Amino acid sequence: MCKLCWTSLTAAILVIAFVGYKIMYPTAITPSADGRMAIELTAGERDLVLTEMRDFLISVQTITEAVTTEDMAMAAKAARKVGTAAQGAVPLSLVSKLPNEFKKLGFDTHQQFDQIGLDAEQLGDGSQALKQLSTIMRNCISCHAGYKLVAVPEK
């Protein structure tokens, strides 16, 4: 048996598997100077995620305002706007570039907004909604602490 043949064959298979994996899952996540991990997206993909982010902020503002004016229907509507249904707009090609931890945090955030919507409608309790919002905002903080988005030319 040729030991060298087996070694080079194994090495070749590993290289092919690695390249294939990289083509199918072109995740580019690199450390950056500010301590966060930089996720590389195309300019269009980055815009889409940032638009979603601004929608989060709008809902946070609307919910706090709705609680102070005791308008829980408005709070529910604002929460649902950024619930799991909002995720449908994100294409798979973009989702595949996001690290698992990022996806988990993002999905959990959408789910928690759905819960606020449900509870705001059924319980109509403003302080409950604020409490839930404060829990959600831990997700905003922890994701922002860990990741940033950089636009790179399409590969």
Ligand code: HEC
């Ligand atoms: C799963 C991760 C994640 C979660 C959860 C998250 N964000 Fe973000 N957000 C990001 C990243 C990454 C950026 C881009 C930061 C950068 O590139 O410097 C961002 C940017 C933003 C921006 C700037 C948008 C712009 O146009 O530049 C706002 C506003 C924002 N987020 C609001 C929120 C709010 C409010 C929440 C919680 C309700 C939230 N985000 C939850 C990851 C997240």
